[in-house]
Amino acid sequence: MSRKGENIYKRKDGRWEGRYVKSKSPSGKTQYGYVYAKTYRDAKEKLLKAFASHSQQIIPPTTNITCFSVIASEWLNSTIPQVKESTVNKYRNLLQSYILPIYGDIPLSHITHDFIECQCNNLLLYGGKNKSGLSSKTVMDTLSVIRNILKFAVRKGIFVPCDGTSVQINQVSTSMRILSSTEQERLCSYLNSEKNPYNIGILVCLFTGLRVGEICALHWEDISFSEQTLYVHQTLQRIQDKSCSEKKTRIVLTTPKSACSIRTIPIPDPILKILNDHQTSRKGFLLTNSETHFIEPRTMQNRFKIALKKSEIESANFHALRHTFATRCVELGFDVKSLSEILGHATVNITMNRYVHPTLEMKKNNMEKLSALFTVN
Template identity: 65%
Template sequence: MISHSSQLPASSVNSAKDTISFAEISAEWFATIKPHIKESTQNKYRNLLEAYILPEYADMKLEQISYDFISKHCNDLLMLGGKQKSGPSTKTVTDVLSVVRSILKFAIRKGQKVSYDGSTIRLKCVSKPMRIFSKIEQEKLCQYLCSEYNPHNIGILICLFTGLRIGEVCALHWEDVSFSNKTLHVHSTLQRIQSNSNSKGKTKIIITEPKSSCSIRTIPIPETLLSILISYKNISTGYLLTNSNTKFIEPRSLQSKFKWVLKKLEIDYANFHALRHTFATRCIELGFDVKSLSEILGHATVNITMNRYVHPTFELKKENMQKLDSLLTVK
């Protein structure tokens, strides 16, 4: 395996276009897209390049990169496995392939000779079933969260009944809540990212627009949740969860508290994102039209909502199957 520094290699001018290396074109690609993407996305691409791509691709010429090479590299990463082993997750390997494709297609647009652009490679990814809270678990969770209105409990409760992402709820301000219209305006996300490429291990908190324009949305607030927010509010402006103009709750703190709550209530483990999936599933069970749900979740298409966030329970399947009863008559 080739060793590389933590910095992306500097792009250099090469008079023989057909001998340019992957490292050179990847640096040019990164420099081109950097002004147009968020800082968190810059860090993501930089980390993928340095950890998984450049150690194998850097000194290769573009004409040497073949279907077999890219396919083997991705499969080798998949074989290493995720958290239980030493390798990246399936999602990370998918992102690696996406970055490699983008760089090779960029090279083609720049007039470089590329043997293969990676477009026909398909990874065999086994999707894991998403954890959804049962109605009994949700009721147990709600009773605990409503027993004490503190920043963490309020944050968990909002996500469970609005489907907000963890960064979105952490960024909420009281100014985003309209008590007269009974709505919540989502337009920011709070996250911790690497400070910059030169600061090993150093991070910082940033507040930016959500992941896409579709994520900027106004959500109607259920009456009971609205009443809870009214009773919890003690300032006119500032962060909603903390009731403070300066202090905020960051995502990893909220995740840690959520994990603690589940353990205390003896509810099986679930990651924080399960709240969003549970919200979507409950909405479908209650008869929400999918288009409305998709907009509430901030999705670009209805397909994303149905394929990723709607998980019918067995009880709902039984209920739907019973609707066939009227078609079966026995004399």
């Protein structure tokens, strides 16, 4: 079925009709084109192809010669002091891969709502190296960068017909992998039977909700055995190295994802005992007991997959440990505010919407509460 804003409609004769902006006259008058098909899917595909072939014609005439690439460069340079290096690399990659090849030489005053929407649709359908289309998440990230650049231009006093706010992408939500209670028991059994640094790290994440970069960055100085807490204030990650060095990437130890991610987490008694037995040094990285040697996130992710295989559990990514932790906490009756702070979220809504996944058993138990209202005379 068609969605709002798509301009695809079912005609009385049973066919589907799609309307697109074909061109704009020098006076600014819009001229529309039409496509027809027997099915909605075919009409949508025809419409997107029509968008692609006519996208350059929907740009109105102007005398403004400030090109998008010039402002994009200024914007990127202005963000460098304000965001993490990994974020700058992400912006730079999106610009080079998906934005500048299309927008680079176009004057800012030529960039309209129709043009941005058309290019986003093209990325969804034909983007990527294989021309098979990008995910809605990647296109959303790309659109976000475009919006930031256009708003930056507005702040500089440059006329921009559209700042991109009116363009919307229907984001497809992906299912999150959560270990069942049975899977969690099997995994814990294996991890306890082979207590190496990798498995200890997996156990800590499973019972604290730490991200993979956070467990890799954890130092013994961050552990308080007397108070039974761990202090999260760093993350370890491998990022692209844009310098002239021979290596393409390097490891950095930096602040966590956000200010809310800096937090103190209580440690359950069994995990505290495991850490106490594992400790051989008062300083250095927790997993390795070394001040110079560390385990990087990709290695932890690979070792987690090995642990799943040995536990005869279906494959999952490392972040599934965080999802599983949050779900188990809700099942056990944690108050959501406490859980939100343990996970390092800015608001309770993020915790509820993103990480809390009621199981079928939880739903059944809740529905059974209605039985008390059922009476037979």
